[in-house]
Amino acid sequence: MKYVDEFRDANTVDRLLDALRRRATRRWTIMEVCGGQTHSLLRYGIDEALADVIELIHGPGCPVCVTSAELIDNAMELAKLPDVVVITFGDMLRVPGQHGSLALARAAGARVRTVYSPLEALTFAEKNPQVQVVFFAVGFETTTPATALAVLQAERRNITNFSLLVAHVRVQPAMELLLQAADNRVQAFLAAGHVCAVVGYASYAELCRRYRVPVVVTGFEPVDLVTGLAACVEQLEAGRFDVENCYGRSVQAAGNLHATRLVDAVFEVCDRPWRGLGDLPSGGLRLREAWKHFDAEHRFPRSPLPILETTGCRSGDVLSGRIKPPQCSAFGSQCTPEHPLGAPMVSSEGACAAYFHYARTSCDTTASPATIECR
Amino acid sequence: MCLGVPGKLVAWLDRDPLLARGQVEFDGIRHECHLACVPEAEIGDYVVVHAGIAISRIDGVEAERLWRELRTIGEATAPMPAEDPS
Numbered sequence: 001m002k003y004v005d006e007f008r009d010a011n012t013v014d015r016l017l018d019a020l021r022r023r024a025t026r027r028w029t030i031m032e033v034c035g036g037q038t039h040s041l042l043r044y045g046i047d048e049a050l051a052d053v054i055e056l057i058h059g060p061g062c063p064v065c066v067t068s069a070e071l072i073d074n075a076m077e078l079a080k081l082p083d084v085v086v087i088t089f090g091d092m093l094r095v096p097g098q099h100g101s102l103a104l105a106r107a108a109g110a111r112v113r114t115v116y117s118p119l120e121a122l123t124f125a126e127k128n129p130q131v132q133v134v135f136f137a138v139g140f141e142t143t144t145p146a147t148a149l150a151v152l153q154a155e156r157r158n159i160t161n162f163s164l165l166v167a168h169v170r171v172q173p174a175m176e177l178l179l180q181a182a183d184n185r186v187q188a189f190l191a192a193g194h195v196c197a198v199v200g201y202a203s204y205a206e207l208c209r210r211y212r213v214p215v216v217v218t219g220f221e222p223v224d225l226v227t228g229l230a231a232c233v234e235q236l237e238a239g240r241f242d243v244e245n246c247y248g249r250s251v252q253a254a255g256n257l258h259a260t261r262l263v264d265a266v267f268e269v270c271d272r273p274w275r276g277l278g279d280l281p282s283g284g285l286r287l288r289e290a291w292k293h294f295d296a297e298h299r300f301p302r303s304p305l306p307i308l309e310t311t312g313c314r315s316g317d318v319l320s321g322r323i324k325p326p327q328c329s330a331f332g333s334q335c336t337p338e339h340p341l342g343a344p345m346v347s348s349e350g351a352c353a354a355y356f357h358y359a360r361t362s363c364d365t366t367a368s369p370a371t372i373e374c375r
Numbered sequence: 376m377c378l379g380v381p382g383k384l385v386a387w388l389d390r391d392p393l394l395a396r397g398q399v400e401f402d403g404i405r406h407e408c409h410l411a412c413v414p415e416a417e418i419g420d421y422v423v424v425h426a427g428i429a430i431s432r433i434d435g436v437e438a439e440r441l442w443r444e445l446r447t448i449g450e451a452t453a454p455m456p457a458e459d460p461s
Contacts, residue, residue: 001402003381003421003433012445036377061377089426117427119409139426142377145412146426152393194377197423197431220378223445249438250379250423250431259412259430349377 003249007221016226017049023233024053029185030232031178031321033171034192035062035349036220042358044222046229054229057185057321058354060174061192063139064091064347065319066274067167072097075136075165078300079110085128086165087121088136090114095343102136118143118150125154125162134296138167142194144285145259148266151287151294163296168285169272171195172203177280178320179211186321188232190218190225193247198263200255204243212241219247266291275343276316315342318351325355332356379423381433382406384416399424 032038038058041047047056060066072095079086079102086102093103093114106112111131115121118135125133137147147164154162171192178184191201196217204215214235218228228246235242245251263285272284287295313335314328325331325344335341337353344350354360382399388407389396395410399422409428416422422429 001381002383003438006442016445034377117409119427140377142379142430143426145430146409146428149393149409149411149428156393192377194379194423194425194430197379227441227445248441249434256412256431258414262411 004221007219007223009223013044013046013222013226016223016230017046020050020226020230020233021053023230023237025237027053027055028187028233028236029055029057030188030190030229031057031059031186032190032218032225033059033061033175034190034195034220035059035065035347035351035354036194037061037190037192037218037225038351039349039354039357040220040222040225042354042360044225046222046225047360050229054233058318058324058351059178059189059321060274060277060319061140061171062319062344062347062349062351063143063167063169064089064095065315065343065350066169066174066276067092067095067138067343068273068275069097070273071136071165071167072102073099074297074302075134076100076102076105076110077302078134078165078296079105079112081132081300083130084132084134084300085111085113085124086134086136087113087115087124089116089138091347091349092136092138094340094346096340096346118147119153122150122154122157122159122162126157126159129161131161132299133162134165134300135162136165136167140169140171140192140195141199141263142192142197144168144263144267145198145256148262151266151291152262154294163294163299164287165296166267166284166286168267169274169280170269170283170285172207173280173283174274174277175215176207176211177277179207179213181320183322186213188214188216188236190228190232191215191243193217193219193224193251196245196247196251196255198255198259200253200260201243201245201251202253208241208243214241215243217243217245217247217251219250274319276319313342315344315352318342318344324360325352326360328352377425379425379430381421381423382408384410384418384420384422384429386418390414399429 267285344352386398421433
């Protein structure tokens with residue numbers, strides 16, 4: 001496939017790896033923000049190939065993983081209402097809330113469906129006017145144009161049995177939160193390429209300057225990832241802290257103005273609790289007042305469920321990069337993809353699932369805690 | 376979640392700014408995608424599709440430039456593939 005196969009070329013990756021190793025004079029700690037990049041790095045063995053010069057810390061860039069348990073409980077309760085169908089992405093189904101999961105709710109009779117696009121949910125609503133369709137809108141900035149377009153099209157096509165349970169999150173506030181932590185070890189970021197395709201990367205310049213950290217916009221194929229890592233190392237070695245775009249074929253500095261116009265028309269920035277990270281100022285998006293009639297929480301008001309005790313899952317530490325998945329005592333024993341305790345073991349982009357899937361199931365504990373390596 | 380797949384725009388179906396749709400080909404398989412965010416895309420352009428909507432038009436010139444640059448690290452080899460075989 002064009003623009004995929006050539007960026008998976010093994011010879012090019014090998015040459016880039018060699019050049020990167022030659023440039024590095026020490027071991028650097030770099031965080032890839034996006035869960036899709038985490039999986040690519042592990043799938044292609046890039047983490048192991050560069051273990052002597054780069055420690056990769058896996059970031060919180062899995063929107064399924066950071067969706068609060070309360071919102072998942074809300075979605076389950078909505079799905080149990082008569083004549084309501086909750087539609088969401090397949091990744092969300094098995095993520096545990098506090099009171100079960102959407103998959104368990106469906107098994108018990110609740111109406112839950114999955115789609116690839118919010119616009120498919122809108123089409124389902126149009127074809128089934130006898131039911132109320134609630135789209136559980138999960139995702140980073142990459143996904144928000146599709147959700148905004150669904151709302152705008154619903155208005156245009158006069159589809160009134162469609163609403164949103166909004167769980168959209170914004171990635172940059174999470175990066176800032178990690179940098180502000182007293183125990184932060186991140187020295188450079190790979191910024192999520194497709195988030196930047198939508199919102200651009202100009203806003204990272206201030207973050208780079210304030211925290212003296214390079215941010216490199218990076219794609220998802222192995223050549224892209226090694227190129228991005230090499231750019232981080234080049235900046236770190238040279239003592240520079242700039243925002244740099246290594247995914248120029250898909251990302252412009254200003255992002256996609258058509259997309260951001262759609263999003264800005266429908267959504268506004270809000271504070272949002274992130275699972276594992278806590279309340280994040282400006283960490284989410286909500287419907288603007290003018291679009292409240294599409295807000296499922298407004299359309300179906302209900303009392304919140306009681307908050308339960310948490311399990312032994314350390315997904316918060318995983319999501320903030322404090323530990324690698326195998327350092328959680330539940331990893332691979334009480335917690336597996338078949339019986340997940342936490343969201344990162346469920347989602348196809350979760351770090352725990354990536355470590356389990358690619359058999360990085362033990363840690364080299366001879367390394368110092370700060371440089372512990374998982375294989 | 377943020378997976379984006381590059382595909383070639385092969386037909387416009389609707390050019391209304393809000394309802395814009397077209398046929399996009401992925402490795403020989405055609406899907407109908409929403410194109411409201413890439414109104415400038417022309418037949419033959421590649422777009423990145425996420426959750427049923429094109430979020431970016433691929434800059435072929437930039438892709439070619441990067442490809443050539445990367446190929447100069449080590450020995451120069453084959454040129455960038457021109458098209459999908461489909």
